[in-house]
Amino acid sequence: MTLNPNAKLPENEEGTTVFNTDPLIIKYHYEMDYIHSYAQDSSFFTALGQKKLLGSKCKKCGYVYATPRSHCMMCGAETEWHELPLKGKVHTFTTCYFSGEEFLNETPFNLVMVEFDGVNSLFMSRLIGAETEDMYIGMPVKAKFRRNLKMSITDVYFVPDVKEEGKK
């Protein structure tokens, strides 16, 4: 028999943050790490290290996406990787002064949707090196890549393509 009527939880000095008592409101911490696989999109992310942007081209209907899609949204057939040009134009833009908590310290930042010649859909990215008043629809931009990858979509970003701008 191991019955012990004197059993007792150990006491410690770790307390709980209390914001209010009526109603009782406490701080509850919650955090986790994921073992996240990019799965069939993996090549897109590794190609960023070779300064390449990989979109997808439908083997059957020829539709070209500026994003990885292993299968075509138009016809359901399999696609193949399709290298995108590194120069494009701003299709639309914004500057964010607020954001989700994770990115608050990066505000203000610009988001753009980029259009490429010969590609049927768009690519969303950050644009640096320009203020809100500098951006416009049709603005020439070019892709740049981080040297030290984070293995995230943010490994590619866009900057104003001043050479193209000068040609106009």
Place this chain on the structure above:
Amino acid sequence: MEKRKVYMVSGGVTKFTKSSPDMDFRLRVKKAFDYAMNDANIGINDIDGSVISYFSDHFQRQLMAGAMVQDYLGLVPKPSKRIEGGGATGGLGFQSGYEEIASGRLNSVAVCGFETMSHVNTWKGNEFIALASDTNFDYPLGGFYTGYYAMMAVRHMHEFGTTVEQLAQVSVKNHGNAMHNPYSQSPMKITVEDVRNSPMVSYPLTRLDVCTMSDGAAVAVLASEDKAFEMTDHPVLIKGIGTGTDAMRLSDRPFGSVPLLPNEKESDYKNLKYPGVHSFRAGRMAAKEAYEMAGITDPINELDVVELHDAYTSSEVQTYEDLGLCKYGEGGSFVEEGKANLHGKVAVNPSGGLLAAGHPVGATGIMQAVFMFWQLQHTIKKHFHDDYLQIPNAKRGLIHSHAGTGTYVAATIMEAVK
């Protein structure tokens, strides 16, 4: 099997607030549920089952919260399920309740929606909401839905000449309407200048162009024809439902042609590449299906009132066009000319909408159904203690619930029976 007619027989809503920690989600739903029960003088024995809708497991930090609501309401061991579809959660839940009755499975159903967004601060909430964008390709760029909508607004302005002042007029209208809705979170008498002068959130959208976080719950009771007329003399018919979808990533939206409504022709949109990122194809498809089912061919003249998903002023303007209240490109002038005003061509968001009544996500689409039900029952005065917002002769209305950047959209047509 023949589809059965479905009616709404009662509804209830809690007052939407930024934060009301005095009630948890179960009690909040119970309050809305009891209001609905009392209003139709019915009880839990009249309810065959439920559909429970809430958006985010992250906000709730409680999986199977729907089961806890079912339990708290005293509806166990009857059938129930949870519906989730981002911002359209409430609208999809309402349609799921419709399907339970139309299919003949249940004779009455309580559709219950809630969200408790005050469990985290606004920045964290923005992050949770942005998890409803592609987490590999979109979320890491900024984790911010207002940014995506702002880009759509910029493109709408480019494509059609829409102005920021026109967008601001949506905010002025909806906050103003909410002054007479006692359930609303942000009633405000404001001007276009106030909207433009409030802090920039994501160019060109300011704080007053964007809805805020809310705590709230809403309940709609649906029933078959026999059961509905047993419960009340004034049920409201659900005349048609429609649901549309689009690519999760804005980037993947095609540049094709407009799916036309009966009041439009191909030549209206000769040079328009659609939907691109200026319009919501899912909203158009939802409206098209709902109109076909309800036999509506001229929406602006056949609808008396619309409660639509104005999470942003820009999305209200875009949605006028998707719903065919005006042609694509005319949304800005539609609001500018007062056509969406309380006594305009068709009253849009007389409740104040998401911008001013509030947007506790899982409750929102059901809140729209409840306000629409009261409009069509002509009982706004009874429930608001003020008949300012009652649309005279309101006979037919549309509710519109929208997720993502137009990723799921649910449109439902409701009609007064007499």
